[in-house]
Amino acid sequence: MGIEITQWDVNEMIGTMPVKGNRQPYGLLHGGANAVLAESLGSMAAAIHGQKLDKIAVGLELSCTHHRAARDGVVTGVCRPIHLGRSTATLEIVITDENGNRTCTARLTCTLRDKTPGS
Secondary structure, three states, X not given: OXXXXXXXXXXXXXXXXXXXXXXXXXXXXXXXXXXHHHHHHHHHHHHHHHHHOOEEEEEEEEEEEEOOOOOOOXXXXXXXXXXXXXXXXXXXXXXXXXXOOEXXXXXXXXXXXXXXXXX
């Protein structure tokens, strides 16, 4: 996928992903690639939050709305929390192209589970 994380923080997790190598048959960025970028950023942010509670984050729901196509270059995802609770974390991930145009908006909810003994 070629994802690179450029900022690690529960309040703003940022990553980039190249369009090349992540296209669908029509030459556009694959919607599933958007989902991978969004879930990667959101899951990492939720995991950071969960560590503070001695819990692990597990994906519960992912929703992606694809607004416009990306054909070349790199897309950037910016993940910010909507809710950071004791049992769930919900994050919004906005993906933009190199011109700053929003290409996708995603929302990820993770459940925060107790660590299992011995893990």
